[in-house]
Amino acid sequence: MTTGAGGNSITGGTQGTVVQAGHIEHLVVRQAPPPADEVTVAPPWGLRGAPLRGRAELLARLRAASGTHVLYGLGGVGKTSLALAVADVLAADGAPVWWVAAQDAGRLAGGLRAVARRLGLSEDELAAGQTADLLWERLAGLPGPWLLVLDNADDLALLDGPGSLAAGTGWVRASAPLRGLVLVTTRDGEPAAWGTGPVLHPLGALPxxxxxxxxxxxxxxxxxxxxxxxxxxxxxxxxxxxxxxxxxxxxxxxxxxxxxxxxxxxxxxxxxxxxxxxGDVTVDGDGTLARIWAMSLRLLRDRGHAHAEGLLRLLAGFADAPVPLRVFAPVRVDIPPGELWSCLQALDRLGLATLQTDGEPLVTLHPLVRDAFRGERERLSAALAEELESPQRLGPLWPLLVPHLLDGLGPDVPYSAWAGAVRAVRSLTARGLLQEAVEAATTVSQGTADALTEDDPLTMAARFTHGRALLHLARYGEALVVLHALVEDCCRLLPPDDLFLLQARNERALVLQQSGSNDLSQVEFTAVLESLLRLLGPDHEHTLITHHNVAMDLAILGRLDEALTELDVVLAAETRLLGPDHDDTLTTRENRACVLRDLGDTEAARSELRAVTEARRRRFGPEHPTTLSARFNLATVLAPDRARAELAAVLHARTRLLGPHHPITVATGEALARTLPE
CATH class of the missing domain: 1.10.8 (Helicase, Ruva Protein; domain 3)
Structure with missing residues (x-):
């Protein structure tokens, strides 16, 4: 430092602080900048391990791609592994590869400045405050191929850098014409945040x-x-x-x-x-998945979705199956509809849930996310119960609701949950899913017996559906035990002409009929019919069902003319009241045709059985139990070759659905054998 009359000057290197009082004519300080935080832009080759599975097609596309591409999806879905596989392939071909950790602003900026230095930018250029512009100019001028990976860029605000990601002025700029590939991995695939330039690739679960x-x-x-x-x-x-x-x-x-x-x-x-x-083992012993979910929820909160976690916990109360969004209407979630929808979209973009909007809108939670946030069953049971109050408007929703109605049952669930479960069992039986119906009915019957009183209507209804499911599956011995005990209890607890008691007696008599005890079933059906005629009249649905059963007993006992007369009466009433294609009407038409066949009127029987088979096929498909029954009976009035082909198809379906040793399967095989040439 020198001083003089004209002023002062300081030259050379110095450390610490220089304080000069008075007039300063000339001051030059040159000092090396402080060392920057150490960063690496080398790919994490040490993470390479087992083969990459299920991503071969996307890997091939990325290997040949240029420009900016974004891999987005749920944490743990393999975004980094795929990016590393792309890096491995390109590096093996001699392409330069740079890998920038983008979890926070320091590592992102430091890594990109390190890449800029590799591309020849000087310290003075980097210090000028235009690193992003200069970096992308250099990248645009590079011959290909090359690869720049920005890994774990979950906070898109960091990618704005000096400008805006969506506008193409941030750290990532998709609008630049590149001969190489910029590959970004992130949880956030919201298109509006990325702008129009990047190619977005959702990375889903492995099949x-x-x-x-x-x-x-x-x-x-x-x-x-x-x-x-x-x-x-x-x-x-x-x-x-x-x-x-x-x-x-x-x-x-x-x-x-x-x-x-x-x-x-x-x-x-x-x-x-x-x-x-x-619950004896967990896939998240070290809490890695829990941290992933927490990071995803924090990202949602940062993006303004304050209700996302509450919605996630609500969804986790459902079964591991698609949830119809319509059931949220009666749930008072205290979320405005627009925000509810945007939360669902945000969960979908992060891979926590899958939103399906084609047809009936559905949302499916990832099973491990569901495990982590399980809860809120009571609110959901109430919501589903409100949906069930108007079953006529559910229509195709029934198959979607059934797994949720049967999930999470236990002594602490509300009464409405048991009501929904009983209706779900009935739905399974009606849809012909008989094995599933029996399994569910067993659980629900035992559950209501434990949770409710023996005379509660739901307890009795659950036992009834259990016996009915067993009957439809032709497990007659078990069905008779269940229904006989139910009838005995109903006789003790209910008046003799109670409608539920009469239905239970009808169902027990049907088991007796199907298992060959027709003398007993005829007496019971006749007694029940007399009560129903007195209580409900001849045209009530319950009366007509029992009247039909009486007629079928007559047919089984060989009294075909009497059976045909009674079936004609039932069919006329059902056609008038229910229509020709109602389930009950079709059953009566099918059985009446079988009586005509047994009376020798093969042509009339064949015509009617064809019509019934086609009606059931249209409504239920070719392999519903009632359709298979109609196809079986139709085969009995066909020419031998056609009968053999149809019975073979029915046997194949019943073997697959019921097993080879089920009585119905065995009977079908015997019928087929009788058509074979000797």
Missing amino acids: GAEGARVLADRVAAEAGPATDAELLAVRLGGLPLALDSAGRYLASVAERPAYFRTPGEPATYGAYLAALGA
Whole structure:
């Protein structure tokens, strides 16, 4: 430092602080800038491990792509793994690859400045405050191929940098003409935030077969058949992170001698799946998935979706099945409709849920997200119960509601949940899903018996639906036990002419009829019919059902002319009151045609059975139990070759639906055998 009469000057390097009082004529300070935070732009090759599954097509497209592409989806779905696979392929071809961590502003800016230095920008240029502009000018001038990855760019506000991501003036600029590839991985695939330039690629869950291959890649020893691995992969929602966790768990068990394993510790796919359902194991032992969900919810809150977590917890109370959005109408979620819809869209974009808007709007929660946020069953039961108050408007919603009505039943669920469950069992039976109906009916019947009183109408209704489901599945012995006990209890608790008691007696008599005890069933049907005629009159639906059953008893006993007379009376009333294609009318038409066949009027029987078969096929499809019944009866009046072909088709369907040893399947096989040439 020098001083003089004319002024002062300072030259050279210095450290600390220089304070000059008075007039300063000349001051020059040159000092090396402080060292920047250390960053790396090398790809994380150490994360390479098992083969990448289920992404071959997208990997090939990205390998040949240029411009800016965005991989978005649920945390743990494999975005980084796919980006690393792209980097691996391009690097092997000699292309330069830069990898920038984009979780926070410091690493993002530091990484992009490091890339800029690699591209020849000087420190003075970087210090001029136009790094983003200069970087993208250099990238646009590079010959291809090359790859720049911005990994984990979940906070899109960081990508705005000095300008705006959507406007093309931020750290990412899709409008630049590039010969190489910029690949961004993120949870957030909201198109408006990205602008019109980037190509957005949603990364979804792996299908079951590919998920099974991920498990097999990680399990060193044999852990069970591929079918079990696929079931486990589906239960894990096809999430690669969860598949990896489960596979490594099974591998760790397999590598230990048996005497070093905890009793009951799952060592196979099937055992792991069972333990997962029982809550004995978790795919999130280290809390990784919980942190992923928390980060996603924080991102939603930051984007202004304050109700997203509450909505997520509400959805998690439903079964692991698509939820019709219409059921949210009666749920008082205290979310304005517009915000509710935007929250659903946001959950969909982050991969936490899947929103389907084609046809009936549905939302499906990822199964592992559902596990993490399970709750709010009581509010949902109330919502579903309100929907069920107007069943005539549900129509095609029934199949969608059934799994939710049967989910989460227990002693603490509200009364409305049991009401919905009983109706769900009836729906399964009516739709011909007989195995599922019996399983559900058994659970609901036992559950209502434990949760409610024995004389509660729901307890009795559940027992009735149980017996009816068993009857439809031709498990006559079990059905008779259930319905006989129900009738005995109803006789003790209800008046003799109570309508429910009469229905239970009718159903018990139907079991007797179908199992061959026709003398007993005829007496019971006749007594029930007399009561119904007195209570409801001849044209009531319940009266007509029992009247039909009386006629069928006459037919089974060989009194065909009497049976035909009674069926004519029933059919005329049903056609007038219900229409020719109502389920009950079609049943009467089918059975009347069989009586005509047995009386020798084959032509009339064939014509009517064709009409009934076609009506049932139109309404229920070719393999509904009632359609198969009509097809079977139609085959009995066809020429031998055509009968043989139709019976073979019916046998194939019944074998698949009921099993080869079911009485109905066996009877179909015997009928087919009788058509074979000797």
